[in-house]
Amino acid sequence: MNANGFTQIALFFVVLIAAGLPLGAYMARVYEGRAGIAGKIFGPIERLLYRLFGVKPEDEMDWKQYAVAMLLFHFFGIATLYLIQRVQHALPLNPQGMDNIGEHSSFNTAASFLTNTNWQSYVPESTMSYLTQMLGLTFHNFVSAAAGMAMLVALIRGLTRRETKNLGNFWVDLTRSTIYILMPLSLVLALILVSQGVPQNLSAYATVPLVQDKQTYTNPVKDKDGNPVMEPVKDEKGNPVLDENKQPKTQQKNETLPLTEQSIALGPVASQEAIKELGTNGGGFFNANSAHPYENPTPLSNFLEIVGLLLIPIALCFTFGEMVKDKRQGWAVFAAMTVIFIGMFAVCDYSEQTGNPAFTKAGVDQIASATQSGGNMEGKETRFGIVNSAFFANATTSTSCGAVNAMHDSFTPLGGLVPLLNIQFSEVIYGGVGCGLYGMLIYVVVTVFVAGLMVGRTPEYLGKKIESYEMKMACIVLLIPPLVQLIGTAAAVVLPDGLAGRNNPGAHGFSEILYAFTSATNNNGSAFAGINANTMFFNVLLGIAALVGRFWLAIPVLAIAGSLGRKKIVPVSAGTLPTHTPLFIGFLVAVVIIFTALMHFPAVALGPVVEHLQMIQ
DSSP: OOHHHHHHHHHHHHHHHHHHHHHHHHHHHHHTTOOTHHHHHHHHHHHHHHHHHTOOTTOOOOHHHHHHHHHHHHHHHHHHHHHHHHTGGGSSSOTTOOOOOOHHHHHHHHHHHHTTOOOOOSOHHHHOOHHIIIIIIIHHHHHHHHHHHHHHHHHHHHHHOOSOOOOOOHHHHHHHIIIIIIHHHHHHHHHHHHHTTOOBOOOOOEEEEOSSSOEEEEEEOBOTTSOBOEEEOBOTTSOBOBOTTSOBOEEEOEEEEEESEEEEOOSBHHHHHHHHHHTTOOOOSSTTGGGSTTTSOSHHHHHHHHHHHHHHHHHHHHHHHHHTTOHHHHHHHHHHHHHHHHHHHHHHHHHHHHOOHHHHHTTTTBOTTSSBTTOOOTTBOTTTHHHHHHHHHHHHHHTTOOOOSBOGGGSOHHHHHHHHHHHHTTTOSSOSTTHHHHHHHHHHHHHHHHHHHHHTSOOEETTEEOOHHHHHHHHHHHHHHHHHHHHHHHHHHHSHHHHHTBOSOHHHHHHHHHHHHHHHHTTOOOOOSOBOOOSHHHHHHHHHHHHHHHHHHHHHHHHHHHHHHTSOOOOOOTTOOOSSSHHHHHHHHHHHHHHHHHHHHHHHIIIIIHHHHHHHO
């Protein structure tokens, strides 16, 4: 990486910390009910919403009531989004006349967007109407992110309050997260993106003539439900081709049509793009996501989108420090996250800069250092290059965003291993808004418990004793995601319906399936993209994985918050473990890495590791 690359990375962190510190302090004031000037601006809207929906902000909830309110909200949201997709043909703001969306695809999308996963197994610009994009997807980008922030605030209250069962009010935390934080930031970012050329309109798609009118294009054939039609692969003699499991290989059926003009998709892009990044959602208006020139047209827009997807997760670390009245705790958690983030980025960038040794052996673009001068540029936009592509990939999988400006499927084996591992860390390296920090705090609880065992003392964190109940809940949080993703991957690699979606054989095909279930379970939403996931098998299983990955974790987290809130504060003594020192930060990083390796290395070894060994053989 040259000086320009180092300068860009340094600038990212300077901007993120400079913006994250005041934003973190502001969010703490919002959640504590002392928003100041912002309260005068947004307070009337907040109070109007409470009156409309019958919310009494002064009525606080215990952890069970908080969890029920959260689950009811998500259940209603999933049902509503499913219905919108199923009847979008009859709804307004559909200038392209999009048809209704099939049952299993609608279920997958509804489960995905309500869990902040935003997995997309369809082509958005040819599937979703403007109303579905705005009322269905963009709206839920806001509220799914706000729900994650609300659950984090409940956990922080459990750590700071003493001898109480009250954790706040879910509806209040959800409302404040949306109108005080997400909406103002999204408005500012959307306007800047519009200035860079991102569309924001309700116009019909533009049709333009081609420079050459004698061209053809390949059109994927789909059935009435929008599912791809598959056909058998045949050799030059017309005989079926078998895969490594002796099963007939299939491929997407296509038809070749004449092309004399091109339709350019437009629509309300900037508004969805802004919250896509700020809410760590990731669902794109276009199929190419942030590699599309209308979603990410300039170097400035690329810079701001990366800042946007990291800003709130980083700022929440400082919010945590403010709310627990010890800023050093927030800095400690931020430091642990950043150490892992920088290490993973270094591996990804080095792997992509090194390129494919097969090209070097073939004498392709060879220079004195025996490497490719441009590195591995397959699947990357030349306007972004390797550094910005690797940094975006590392940032989007270190959070739960899932937006991409390059195809992870085309990364080198070790370069592609980094996004996969980032997600398998349960996205605690910054993570999704709210979800990432409460995930890291669970690791903090485990680290404190392990440290207590080492010295024979009852572990404490922020004056609260960590006992068997908290550890049982923490184990559920840490063990359920790998269990779900590994069971799903195992099912997909042994069942014909799972293997039918694989477009690559061997280790890389296994990596594609593993990445899909890892991404869905950990609510990321990015994909290796070499897999056809728009089938009933993958839509249903990945949708279930997203639901389990969100709610099976959220409920134990709230249970921990409720348990901690009922406890007394234990005075600091000579035996209290400081949780803000470099020693504890290093211990926390080690625990995160060791836990992840123990749970995931066997599966990773069958995919990216094997593929890397095959590449250098």
